[in-house]
Amino acid sequence: MNQLPSSTSKxxxxxxxxxxxxxAEINAVSGMQPFLADRIxxxxxxxxxxxxxxxxxxxxxxRPVALASALLILGFVSYNASVxxxxxxxxxxxxxxxxxxxxxxxxxxxxxxxxxxLTTP
Amino acid sequence: xxLTPSDDTLINRARKGDQNAFRELLERHQQMVARTVAGxxxxxxxxxxxxxxxxxxxxxxxxxxxxxxxxxxxxxxxxINASLDALRRRKRMRSRFxxxxxETVILPEPGFHDTETDRFDRTELINLAMNKLKPxxxxxxxxxxxxxxxxxxxxxxxxIPQGTVLSRLSRATARLxxxxxxxxxxxx
Numbered sequence: 116m117n118q119l120p121s122s123t124s125k126x127x128x129x130x131x132x133x134x135x136x137x138x139a140e141i142n143a144v145s146g147m148q149p150f151l152a153d154r155i156x157x158x159x160x161x162x163x164x165x166x167x168x169x170x171x172x173x174x175x176x177x178r179p180v181a182l183a184s185a186l187l188i189l190g191f192v193s194y195n196a197s198v199x200x201x202x203x204x205x206x207x208x209x210x211x212x213x214x215x216x217x218x219x220x221x222x223x224x225x226x227x228x229x230x231x232x233l234t235t236p
Numbered sequence: 237x238x239l240t241p242s243d244d245t246l247i248n249r250a251r252k253g254d255q256n257a258f259r260e261l262l263e264r265h266q267q268m269v270a271r272t273v274a275g276x277x278x279x280x281x282x283x284x285x286x287x288x289x290x291x292x293x294x295x296x297x298x299x300x301x302x303x304x305x306x307x308x309x310x311x312x313x314x315x316i317n318a319s320l321d322a323l324r325r326r327k328r329m330r331s332r333f334x335x336x337x338x339e340t341v342i343l344p345e346p347g348f349h350d351t352e353t354d355r356f357d358r359t360e361l362i363n364l365a366m367n368k369l370k371p372x373x374x375x376x377x378x379x380x381x382x383x384x385x386x387x388x389x390x391x392x393x394x395x396i397p398q399g400t401v402l403s404r405l406s407r408a409t410a411r412l413x414x415x416x417x418x419x420x421x422x423x424x
Contacts, residue, residue: 146273147283147284152263159258
């Protein structure tokens with residue numbers, strides 16, 4: 116007596132099982148685009164070198180600016196160096212690079228207060 | 237005669253940077269992953285993106301794969317977790333932008349007539365019925381009924397006790413039978 120409902124229930128399970136599986140297969144086929152493996156492999160290849168790629172992109176974009184800035188700085192330094200040769204006292208390397216007047220006791224105490232007052236509004 | 241390399245051999249080669257080995261793994265398991273993801277998400281354009289995501293996650297975690305479980309089981313676990321994340325995101329989106337179409341979908345109630353069944357394509361009806369299940373119940377149904385894993389394997393994949401798998405499966409199949417009753421009865 117109990118055999119019949121049990122086998123019916125088993126059949127129902129089997130049927131539900133096959134329906135769900137079949138639907139999942141249909142959904143998988145309809146939801147997938149072609150060349151999946153190619154697309155994934157391409158993503159993996161870009162995944163391997165993201166930092167290198169970023170650095171290369173930045174370097175390519177800013178290379179002209181970096182070169183121009185380096186030339187400009189070199190020009191200023193060489194100009195300052197040539198000007199600093201005329202100073203009476205030997206300047207320090209910092210003073211040479213930035214084109215500063217060498218600070219001596221004479222220059223420190225030679226501040227003219229009258230000139231300062233005249234130039235201050 | 238050339239022997240087909242096992243998944244473990246391919247994984248070891250892929251770990252050493254052999255991309256052809258990873259590609260072979262991918263081609264071997266892509267149908268299975270697609271079926272699992274499609275079972276979880278239904279007919280959706282997200283399936284393709286998510287399958288890609290699963291294999292990218294797999295690639296990133298190749299070093300963590302210890303070989304305790306089969307490669308297919310490991311991939312299924314990633315696919316289920318990725319799908320549950322996607323369903324959560326989808327739910328958040330829906331709560332922000334409630335679609336009128338979703339509201340107007342009328343699922344046939346149990347005991348409806350055959351003429352009403354005709355209005356629904358069978359696949360569409362099954363997708364609607366699956367959508368009515370909670371995501372965790374859906375995961376159990378997909379693992380047990382679609383992918384054919386045993387209760388113990390499904391429990392291991394989901395990280396839950398076997399009893400929970402059985403109770404979720406029982407509730408989910410009862411709900412599905414309620415909705416799909418006419419289809420199931422029709423073809424018996």
